[in-house]
Amino acid sequence: VPAVDTFTLPYGSCHDGRRRYVGVRLGEQVLDLASALPTFEPLLRNGTLDGLLAAGRAAWTQVRRALLDFAADPDQRHLRPLRDVQLRMPFSVADYVDFYASEHHVRNVARVLRPQVDPLPANWKHLPAGYHGRSGTVLVSGTPVTRPSGLRRVGDDVEFGPTQRLDFEAEVGFVVGTPAPSGRVPVSAFADHVFGLCLVNDWSARDIQAYESVPLGPFLGKSFATSISPWVVPLDALAEARCAPPPRDVPVAGYLEDAGAGPDGFDLELEVRLNGVPISRPPFRSMYWTPAQMLAHLGVNGAAIRTGDLYASGTVSGPDPGQFGCLLELPQDGPEQVRLPDGSRRRFLLDGDEVVISASAPGPDGSRLDLGAVAGRIQPAPSGS
Amino acid sequence: VPAVDTFTLPYGSCHDGRRRYVGVRLGEQVLDLASALPTFEPLLRNGTLDGLLAAGRAAWTQVRRALLDFAADPDQRHLRPLRDVQLRMPFSVADYVDFYASEHHVRNVARVLRPQVDPLPANWKHLPAGYHGRSGTVLVSGTPVTRPSGLRRVGDDVEFGPTQRLDFEAEVGFVVGTPAPSGRVPVSAFADHVFGLCLVNDWSARDIQAYESVPLGPFLGKSFATSISPWVVPLDALAEARCAPPPRDVPVAGYLEDAGAGPDGFDLELEVRLNGVPISRPPFRSMYWTPAQMLAHLGVNGAAIRTGDLYASGTVSGPDPGQFGCLLELPQDGPEQVRLPDGSRRRFLLDGDEVVISASAPGPDGSRLDLGAVAGRIQPAPSGS
Numbered sequence: 001v002p003a004v005d006t007f008t009l010p011y012g013s014c015h016d017g018r019r020r021y022v023g024v025r026l027g028e029q030v031l032d033l034a035s036a037l038p039t040f041e042p043l044l045r046n047g048t049l050d051g052l053l054a055a056g057r058a059a060w061t062q063v064r065r066a067l068l069d070f071a072a073d074p075d076q077r078h079l080r081p082l083r084d085v086q087l088r089m090p091f092s093v094a095d096y097v098d099f100y101a102s103e104h105h106v107r108n109v110a111r112v113l114r115p116q117v118d119p120l121p122a123n124w125k126h127l128p129a130g131y132h133g134r135s136g137t138v139l140v141s142g143t144p145v146t147r148p149s150g151l152r153r154v155g156d157d158v159e160f161g162p163t164q165r166l167d168f169e170a171e172v173g174f175v176v177g178t179p180a181p182s183g184r185v186p187v188s189a190f191a192d193h194v195f196g197l198c199l200v201n202d203w204s205a206r207d208i209q210a211y212e213s214v215p216l217g218p219f220l221g222k223s224f225a226t227s228i229s230p231w232v233v234p235l236d237a238l239a240e241a242r243c244a245p246p247p248r249d250v251p252v253a254g255y256l257e258d259a260g261a262g263p264d265g266f267d268l269e270l271e272v273r274l275n276g277v278p279i280s281r282p283p284f285r286s287m288y289w290t291p292a293q294m295l296a297h298l299g300v301n302g303a304a305i306r307t308g309d310l311y312a313s314g315t316v317s318g319p320d321p322g323q324f325g326c327l328l329e330l331p332q333d334g335p336e337q338v339r340l341p342d343g344s345r346r347r348f349l350l351d352g353d354e355v356v357i358s359a360s361a362p363g364p365d366g367s368r369l370d371l372g373a374v375a376g377r378i379q380p381a382p383s384g385s
Numbered sequence: 386v387p388a389v390d391t392f393t394l395p396y397g398s399c400h401d402g403r404r405r406y407v408g409v410r411l412g413e414q415v416l417d418l419a420s421a422l423p424t425f426e427p428l429l430r431n432g433t434l435d436g437l438l439a440a441g442r443a444a445w446t447q448v449r450r451a452l453l454d455f456a457a458d459p460d461q462r463h464l465r466p467l468r469d470v471q472l473r474m475p476f477s478v479a480d481y482v483d484f485y486a487s488e489h490h491v492r493n494v495a496r497v498l499r500p501q502v503d504p505l506p507a508n509w510k511h512l513p514a515g516y517h518g519r520s521g522t523v524l525v526s527g528t529p530v531t532r533p534s535g536l537r538r539v540g541d542d543v544e545f546g547p548t549q550r551l552d553f554e555a556e557v558g559f560v561v562g563t564p565a566p567s568g569r570v571p572v573s574a575f576a577d578h579v580f581g582l583c584l585v586n587d588w589s590a591r592d593i594q595a596y597e598s599v600p601l602g603p604f605l606g607k608s609f610a611t612s613i614s615p616w617v618v619p620l621d622a623l624a625e626a627r628c629a630p631p632p633r634d635v636p637v638a639g640y641l642e643d644a645g646a647g648p649d650g651f652d653l654e655l656e657v658r659l660n661g662v663p664i665s666r667p668p669f670r671s672m673y674w675t676p677a678q679m680l681a682h683l684g685v686n687g688a689a690i691r692t693g694d695l696y697a698s699g700t701v702s703g704p705d706p707g708q709f710g711c712l713l714e715l716p717q718d719g720p721e722q723v724r725l726p727d728g729s730r731r732r733f734l735l736d737g738d739e740v741v742i743s744a745s746a747p748g749p750d751g752s753r754l755d756l757g758a759v760a761g762r763i764q765p766a767p768s769g770s
Binding site: 094095100121122123126127129130131132133134135136137146148149150151158160182183205208211212213214215216217218219220221223224225253254255297298300301302303304305306309382 | 506508512599604605685686689
């Protein structure tokens with residue numbers, strides 16, 4: 001029996017068949033937050049994190065302090081077995097933005113697709129590149145993902161049909177609590193606005209994406225589904241996981257400057273499993289841009305930032321084989337293709353495949369925190385599409 | 386005194402200083418819908434169109450029929466002077482998508498920026514290109530628009546500062562009522578899902594956009610503000626405005642095929658005024674892709690379509706001078722630059738400039754329907770940005 005994790009204390013939206021409520025995970029049990037700590041009931045009214053997110057940093061600290069007290073001596077009356085709990089979307093997603101912040105991901109993909117050209121776009125080290133995704137198709141972990149259909153190039157023709165290049169992208173998402181109507185969130189104010197993080201699988205149809213994305217960027221190749229982990233890990237649990245970002249080789253504008261802002265990176269270790277088999281361990285600490293820089297960039301044009309905004313890091317990848325964050329980074333052929341124990345290979349995902357992205361991080365006293373997982377299984381395209 | 390328009394009957398969210406309510410415009414008066422027609426009060430509860438949008442086509446027809454009866458013999462007790470009414474955001478925007486559906490716009494811009502290359506991207510006539518925008522910065526007409534700051538190329542350098550190339554884009558937006566959880570809305574089912582239309586100004590910072598948009602498309606160059614007209618015109622008012630789209634020269638996939646689907650275009654005449662001076666009359670009937678095709682494309686990958694989704698046409702432009710839908714289409718120099726009566730010229734917008742985009746359409750018995758207007762005035766960038 002593993003020791004109960006009484007420190008991470010992630011938040012989720014739970015359902016017991018009759019009622020939706022905000023739950024907090026304690027190992028293999030779930031705490032009914034409003035029942036255990038009725039003082040906070042006004043923040044928890046619709047059974048999602050929406051009210052808590054809007055309440056701001058001071059309330060988050062208060063709730064967590066009370067939870068740490070509870071966890072030190074838990075009253076079993078407020079706990080339920082995790083296996084009896086249905087997990088729902090933890091919060092209402094306002095706007096969803098996806099960044100592109102891993103230099104290794106950009107280089108790994110370029111090596112496969114465009115080996116002859118400079119892998120980094122000219123602007124890449126001047127700003128954290130990003131784009132808006134579809135908030136209406138952000139799905140909670142476990143929701144089946146249907147293979148999308150779309151237009152793709154086949155030889156010299158354009159054909160409509162189910163994607164032949166369905167991929168995952170292992171990412172980390174950041175959940176905004178405190179809004180910023182002016183849009184302006186200095187790098188140093190990151191923790192005042194961001195409540196916590198979740199794991200993200202930004203499913204991608206590479207053939208649809210490749211055909212559509214000049215000049216307006218990714219659209220239908222991404223918008224069919226983005227899965228997130230059901231448990232949102234509060235930033236407060238991740239003090240030991242903060243680390244320095246990699247050295248930057250290009251000076252940045254003042255609003256992105258983070259020298260002296262403290263260790264703004266996160267030392268998270270992701271793991272990707274395909275049909276139960278570990279196939280990759282992407283290291284989040286190698287991300288070129290930090291989540292604080294992404295948020296500072298997002299609103300520097302004055303775009304209002306709202307409670308429930310979700311922004312994801314982009315694919316997390318490392319420089320080495322075994323650290324890729326998506327299948328697109330693998331060579332077209334050759335030994336680096338994913339091989340499963342049953343002898344089958346994967347260039348891209350097949351119907352029935354299940355992808356689970358999990359993560360861990362350093363905790364207090366040398367412990368290791370479990371940051372949960374996001375899972376999804378591919379269903380075949382509907383017939384006739 | 387102009388005749389009261391008792392036919393268009395557009396819907397808006399009104400406030401009288403005490404209370405928010407759904408109003409219907411009757412010329413220079415506003416009808417308090419729930420007070421005049423209490424049967425429909427359950428659809429109008431939060432004073433926005435959200436409930437009415439979700440109620441679906443049968444309810445929309447019922448409400449409009451009752452409104453036409455009311456307008457034929459209006460009871461003055463339920464009417465208020467338009468000048469006393471504050472207009473708010475008419476509905477809660479779920480996801481916002483911006484298309485790029487005018488061939489003339491693409492060609493006009495290419496002529497200015499890239500005269501040496503083929504103006505149409507290779508995929509342009511195979512699909513209505515689009516991308517997701519920021520729903521949190523969709524603003525109701527009249528909201529001031531602050532000049533955004535961002536990174537832009539200045540000579541060989543990259544500099545941060547207020548945009549020097551602030552532009553408008555005259556567009557038409559379509560408001561989804563009935564959701565489509567499967568995403569799939571055949572071209573023929575357009576009117577079952579779309580409640581009506583509004584006018585859109587997709588403000589654009591051309592220098593920020595140019596610097597950031599390779600490879601992920603427009604982001605901060607657009608996301609600071611998108612203004613919409615406060616009155617949503619129901620499709621039911623636009624039967625006389627339907628027209629055939631322009632001839633297509635490239636065959637399309639089955640889900641985009643609209644031969645035989647009836648006249649799926651809209652014969653709307655837009656007008657752009659800058660500081661009160663008419664500067665352009667973009668013709669919506671020349672759009673290559675129809676709103677029905679845009680919606681069919683949006684969800685063909687299975688992306689759920691929700692009540693409150695807003696999608697805009699992209700800049701509406703004609704082939705002739707005087708039909709441009711944005712300033713970017715004007716030559717860099719020369720006589721086609723916008724000249725105002727005070728002798729000043731505009732290449733791009735200055736602080737203090739006001740842009741008003743209005744539109745009209747054919748109505749019954751040779752009448753002309755006023756489709757309202759979207760207005761916005763530019764405020765200077767905050768100091769220090």
